[in-house]
Every structure is written in structure tokens, then in C-alpha cells.
Amino acid sequence: MKMPVAVLLLLALSIAIRIDAEESSEVCGFKPSLKPRPHSVSILEFGAVGDGKTLNTLAFQNAIFYLKSFTDKGGAQLYVPPGKWLTGSFSLTSHLTLFVEKGAVILGSQDPSHWDLVDPLPSYGRGIELPGKRYQSLINGDMLHDVVVTGDNGTIDGQGSVWWDWFESHSLNYSRPHLVEFTSSDYVVVSNLTFLNAPAYSIHPVYCSNVVVQNISVSAPGESPYTTGIVPDSSNNVCIEDSRIEVGYDAISLKSGWDEYGIAYDRPTTDVYIRRVYLQSSSGSSVAFGSEMSGGISNVHVEQVHIYNSFSGIEFRTTKGRGGYIKRIIISDVELKNTNTAFGAIGDCGSHPDDNFDPNAIPVLDQITLQGVIGSNITMAGNFTGLAESPFTSLCLFNVSLAIRNTLSPWTCSNVVGFSESVSPEPCPELESSSVCYSLLNSYGKSTDI
Ligand SMILES: *[C@@H]1O[C@H](CO)[C@@H](O)[C@H](O)[C@H]1NC(C)=O
Ligand SMILES: *[C@@H]1O[C@H](CO)[C@@H](O)[C@H](O)[C@H]1NC(C)=O
Ligand SMILES: *[C@@H]1O[C@H](CO)[C@@H](O)[C@H](O)[C@H]1NC(C)=O
Ligand SMILES: *[C@@H]1O[C@H](CO)[C@@H](O)[C@H](O)[C@H]1NC(C)=O
Ligand SMILES: *[C@@H]1O[C@H](CO)[C@@H](O)[C@H](O)[C@H]1NC(C)=O
Numbered sequence: 001m002k003m004p005v006a007v008l009l010l011l012a013l014s015i016a017i018r019i020d021a022e023e024s025s026e027v028c029g030f031k032p033s034l035k036p037r038p039h040s041v042s043i044l045e046f047g048a049v050g051d052g053k054t055l056n057t058l059a060f061q062n063a064i065f066y067l068k069s070f071t072d073k074g075g076a077q078l079y080v081p082p083g084k085w086l087t088g089s090f091s092l093t094s095h096l097t098l099f100v101e102k103g104a105v106i107l108g109s110q111d112p113s114h115w116d117l118v119d120p121l122p123s124y125g126r127g128i129e130l131p132g133k134r135y136q137s138l139i140n141g142d143m144l145h146d147v148v149v150t151g152d153n154g155t156i157d158g159q160g161s162v163w164w165d166w167f168e169s170h171s172l173n174y175s176r177p178h179l180v181e182f183t184s185s186d187y188v189v190v191s192n193l194t195f196l197n198a199p200a201y202s203i204h205p206v207y208c209s210n211v212v213v214q215n216i217s218v219s220a221p222g223e224s225p226y227t228t229g230i231v232p233d234s235s236n237n238v239c240i241e242d243s244r245i246e247v248g249y250d251a252i253s254l255k256s257g258w259d260e261y262g263i264a265y266d267r268p269t270t271d272v273y274i275r276r277v278y279l280q281s282s283s284g285s286s287v288a289f290g291s292e293m294s295g296g297i298s299n300v301h302v303e304q305v306h307i308y309n310s311f312s313g314i315e316f317r318t319t320k321g322r323g324g325y326i327k328r329i330i331i332s333d334v335e336l337k338n339t340n341t342a343f344g345a346i347g348d349c350g351s352h353p354d355d356n357f358d359p360n361a362i363p364v365l366d367q368i369t370l371q372g373v374i375g376s377n378i379t380m381a382g383n384f385t386g387l388a389e390s391p392f393t394s395l396c397l398f399n400v401s402l403a404i405r406n407t408l409s410p411w412t413c414s415n416v417v418g419f420s421e422s423v424s425p426e427p428c429p430e431l432e433s434s435s436v437c438y439s440l441l442n443s444y445g446k447s448t449d450i
């Protein structure tokens, strides 16, 4: 009885995925304005010195202030030639390309007074690590349109070691900065660059739409605390492609705000496409959802992903008080190696911003499909621990084959309902009901008709 249904399900699913893949190239493959800007200036024209010692914050600020006058003339490019360009935080403008040449390194200053302080994000209500303000990122964009941060494999190096030490010794006064952050911006491209040693995150689009991250490399040492690669946060139409990310904590982490602040701000992360990526996360998860997800996370497609030397492969995190949802997620064509826990879905993960969260704001996790997974040297296949008040539903596993390192019970399941077919090792009985996945597939079928 089960087999024919399963075969139909697999067929339906593979058709749905193929149609979605075609649609996605329209959704996030917006034509980034990669044609040369009509005007270009070099940072040298603004007195910058590339000796790795001279502080160039003012040169970057002055250059960008000058280039603002070209925003309604087709935009402009700021060219960063080979050299080591030490700087504090600075902000971009619309219709700008920041081009970092081969051999050019933008170095983040290790003096915190060179990093401006900014208000917390409204969807978080406070700095994530400490209450109150937070350090502004090295490179910022607020309310911008059409911005490109690119190069010929130039480097943006946050020199984060001082920040990691301050974090670990509890001597920070404000939450750590990121390397690149865009807020409330659209048509943003980040490509062809290397990002090193972020103090915290490397790339953080928040309240953005139409963001493409392509062909970049991100790295931070495995032991660097909570260093995170790319964090799409309350943003829609985000594409992350052809990139390699090796960091201390999560490689790609999707978020949408924190408890009552995220619920009030009410901006989901939706329509995200991640493909052809190589991910390593020493102490976190290579692909993480949450735990801050109070605005909701939906319609995420992850495919052709290679995960290695990671603590966790793919993890869904939430907790009571978050509200929100994580739903309609399809992850397919995954290769996992040398990873402790292949899949996790955890209902009691993460802390609260303050005591004003609503304990009755129960999050929902629904319609998650993991398909076409091959794994070797895995310790735990899956840990699915839902909430008694709101069990995780429609968790579907198809064609999953994990070579487990002598673990007696590779799956842990509670408060979860789902379906599995062609999964080894044999999953827990909670994943054996089929009707839930049938309705999931119907809903995907419908969504592709729109
Ligand atoms: C990726 O970026 C490198 C430089 O970082 C460049 O040489 C290469 O052509 C890019 N590849 C694609 C497909 O854009
Ligand atoms: C890009 O630069 C980094 C270091 O700056 C280097 O390790 C890497 O091999 C380069 N990649 C390409 C494609 O040139
Ligand atoms: C935090 O503030 C104290 C007191 O003003 C100061 O001594 C310390 O250097 C600051 N820490 C950092 C990392 O800036
Ligand atoms: C990356 O660099 C390659 C080679 O120079 C170029 O063809 C491509 O358009 C660039 N891609 C982006 C998205 O900037
Ligand atoms: C298996 O993975 C672990 C990390 O989870 C690693 O330490 C170990 O070296 C790997 N073993 C082999 C044979 O690759």
C-alpha cells in the first residue's frame, strides 16, 4: 500500500522542485546592474593610504559623499586598488559599486572607537549580545537602492580577533559589529570577494528585498565565537549561490526578529534560494533557521549543498515566546560529511531579549522537506524535539542515506509528526504517517500554479 503512494509523492515533488527552480531564476535572478557605472573614482583621489596603518575612514566617507552627486546620473563606482586599506565603519549610497581589486584588502580597525554606535534593530529591540546600542558594521547601507559590493577577489578583513577576545572575556560594552550590513534596501549584489575574520556576521541583509550573494568566500577560524557567514533577516527574494563559507558558528542563518519585537515588526524572511554552496560550521549549523524567527520564515529552497566538518548540518531552532513560523522549506540534493548531527529541529532553543516576551506566543514549524541526502561519517542522524503545545508537523524525509558512526539510536523524536520514504537508517515511528505529506505536496502543487 505504501510504495505506490510514495512513488507518486516523489514524482510530484520532483516536478514541483523543477518548476520552482525555473521560477527562482526570475525571482532572485533580477538583472543586477553589473554594467560599468558611467563614473568611477579611486579611493586614492581622496587621500587614502594603503599601508595597513593609516586610518582611511574619512577617505571612504568623503569619496562616497562625492559619489552621491552621481546617483541620478547612472550611479558611480568607488575603486579600491591593491593595498591594505585600514578603516572604521562607513556607509554606502544608492547606485554605487564598491569594487575591491585583486590584492586589495579593506581592513577593519581594531580600535572600537573607530566603529560608530547605532540603535538596535527594531525587530530585535536591543543588541543581540548586550542590551542597548550596537556597533555599526564596517560597511553599511541604509534605505539604498541598487548597490553592488564586488571585485576581482579583493578581500574585506574584519580583523575580528580582538572582538572575539572581548566577547569571551565579557569586556564588550555593546554588541559586536558585522562586516557588511544592509537595512531597508533593495537590489543589492555582493559578489566575487573574500570575507575574512568578521567580528560577528559577515553579511547581514535586514528588511531588504532582491539581494544576490554570488561567488564569494567567507572564512573565520573554527574556534572564533559565534562567527556567522550570511544572515538573511526579515528579507525577501534573497539568492545565495556558488559560495564557500567556513566559520565558527552558523554558515548560513535565516532569521526574522526576536520575540515581542519581531512579532510587532512582523516582517518575514521569505522566498530565499540557496544553491551550490560549500559550508562548514565548527560549533553551529551549516544551514540554520532561527532561533530568532518571530516574523516568520517561509518559502526557502536549498539545493546542491555540500556540508562538511560541521557540528550540525541543517537545523531548525525556535522556542516558546517567539511566535512566528518556519514553513514551506524544501532542501534537496545535500552531501554531508564528518558532521555530528545531520538534521535538528529544536523547540527549546535560544534566549529571550527581556522578560516581556509572551510565553503563549507558540511558534509553528510545518511543511519541511529534506530530499536527496547522502551523508558519511555522521554521529546523529536527526534530533527532532518539538513543542508539546505545538508539535512540529509535516516533516518529510525522502531518499536520505546516512552512514552513521556506531550510534545506537541515531534518531531522537518527540512532538513531531511526519513522513519518510527510502530513509536509512530507519527513522523513528513519529515520521511514518503519510497523510500529512500528501497535503504538503498538494499545497506545493498549488503554489506552482500561481
Ligand atoms: C568568481 O570570482 C573570481 C574572483 O573572485 C573570478 O575570477 C571568477 O571568474 C568568478 N566566477 C564567476 C562564475 O563569476
Ligand atoms: C581569493 O583570495 C583568497 C585570499 O585572499 C585566496 O585564498 C583564494 O584562493 C582566492 N580565490 C581565487 C578564486 O582567486
Ligand atoms: C568598555 O568600557 C570600559 C569603561 O569605559 C572601557 O574601559 C573598555 O575599554 C570598554 N571595552 C571595549 C571593548 O571597548
Ligand atoms: C564576477 O566576476 C566575473 C569575472 O570577472 C564576471 O564575469 C561576473 O559578472 C562577476 N559577477 C558578479 C555577480 O559580479
Ligand atoms: C569523522 O568526523 C569527525 C568530526 O565529526 C572527525 O573528527 C573525524 O576525523 C572523521 N573521521 C573520518 C574517518 O574522516
Ligand SMILES: *[C@@H]1O[C@H](CO)[C@@H](O)[C@H](O)[C@H]1NC(C)=O
Pocket: 333, 334, 371, 372, 373, 374, 399
Ligand atoms: C537520491 O539522492 C541522491 C543524493 O542526492 C541522488 O543522487 C539520487 O539521484 C536520488 N535518487 C532518487 C531516486 O531521487
Ligand SMILES: *[C@@H]1O[C@H](CO)[C@@H](O)[C@H](O)[C@H]1NC(C)=O
Pocket: 346, 348, 380, 383, 384, 385, 412
Ligand atoms: C536533542 O535536542 C535536545 C534539545 O536541544 C537536547 O536536549 C537533547 O540532548 C538532544 N538529544 C541528543 C540525543 O542529542
